[in-house]
Amino acid sequence: MKRTRFLIFTLIVIFIEVGISYVITKIFPLRMIDAMFFVGVACSAFFGYFSSSGGMMANARDAEYATSWLGIKSKYKMNYKSFSIGVNFLVLGSIIFLLLGFIIAVWL
16 A cells, blocks of 8 residues: 555646756657756756765754854764665655666667
């Protein structure tokens, strides 16, 4: 049941990105394959950024807090967090859409 829901939502994400690409081709003088690439990269980066945890951004925020007056006063110990990305239907659908556009571009 969970896998079918995951698959359905992933396909919905792909169809929404196809729709966004189609609208972009109607507004701007782009081919569909170019719009698919740009939409795939933008959506993959956007969803990947908000599905990730740790990494450089979290460590920079912790370092800033640890060196601030409040961090020194409370003897804050900085914890280094390694980067991890959560693979959800948004990220997976965007990556599949990007790869699909890339494969179509190479094949044609």
